[in-house]
Amino acid sequence: MSHLLEVIDLEVKFGLRFGDLTAINGIRFTLDRGERMGLVGESGAGKSVTGFAIINLISKPGFISGGQVIFNGQDLTRLGAEQMRDIRGNHISMIFQDPMMTLNPVLTIGTQMIETLLAHRQINRRDAKGIALEKLRKVQIPSPEKRLGQYPHEFSGGMRQRIVIAIALITDPEIIIADEPTTALDVTIQAEIMDLLQQLCESERTGLILITHDLGVVSQVTEKMAVMYAGKIVESGPTDLVVGNPRHPYTQGLIKAIPGNLQPGARLSQIPGMMPTLTDIPPGCAFNPRCPLSDAICRKQEPPFVIVDHQTREVACHMVNPEPSEKTP
DSSP: OOOSEEEEEEEEEEEETTEEEEEEEEEEEEEOTTOEEEEEOOTTSSHHHHHHHHTTOOOTTEEEEEEEEEETTEEGGGOOHHHHHHHBTTTEEEEOSOHHHHSOTTSOHHHHHHHHHHHHSOOOHHHHHHHHHHHHHHTTOSSHHHHTTSOGGGSOHHHHHHHHHHHHHTTOOSEEEEESTTTTOOHHHHHHHHHHHHHHHHHHTOEEEEEESOHHHHHHHOSEEEEEETTEEEEEEEHHHHHHSOOSHHHHHHHHTOGGGOOTTOOOOOOOSOOOOGGGOOSSSTTGGGOTTOOGGGGTSOOOEEEETTTTEEEEOTTOOOOGGGOOO
């Protein structure tokens, strides 16, 4: 069965005067219609760059240097600017981190929604306004007729994020890429936004790629997840398995660092050190300087993917061995 989206060995580099720096190195995953996937990791892991690369929005000096992004059987990395413009919005939409930066402060919400529709569809302004109202209702914006005539600064942070989601949904895309969609929102509003996204994906059969550093959000919303570190995926599989029984030391460290997992009186665990910069990726396993299980081989050789849990999970770690029944010839 073919997948709605298939990312194969995706590589992104940034060309600088002293040479090319690899930001994304061999990313691969799939997404099916209606499926919800989480992309998790610390800041600098390459999550957002992966999202931008999927819709070919990498700004110079960045460029896609290898791999494929197959959407509905079509390799997006080979399309021209006009062809990609048709894909973006029409078929794949993106929700960016900060709704106040995403929305134009000098245009009304109605103008921004209607212009989005007119840019992508052969439709008159009256019908476009009707669709805009429908989408505002879908994301639970009260008094949508009144709201169309208001400006972004007249809305709260949570309401602005709902409007951004409505704009992302306005062309009925098959995939939504949500890049930290709850940044700067309080906990209650975060939960409402994530519940809304989950409901919309289930009702519209829209695929979701949720980019976040919040494992709590991922565990509640997604069906599968991939953990990124220094431009690579180090562990992937069903969300309940990865969160419930993490196999990679980095994933284990992220889980232990969640305050909700603390026993009364215990100290909060943390991963020592910081994510390496693109100019200072260590040889072997990039996580080895911070890893409690690091061995000599970790400092010399890049770990291959090990398949565990009955072919459902992949882990890139020298310290994880495939189960006897799962060894491949």
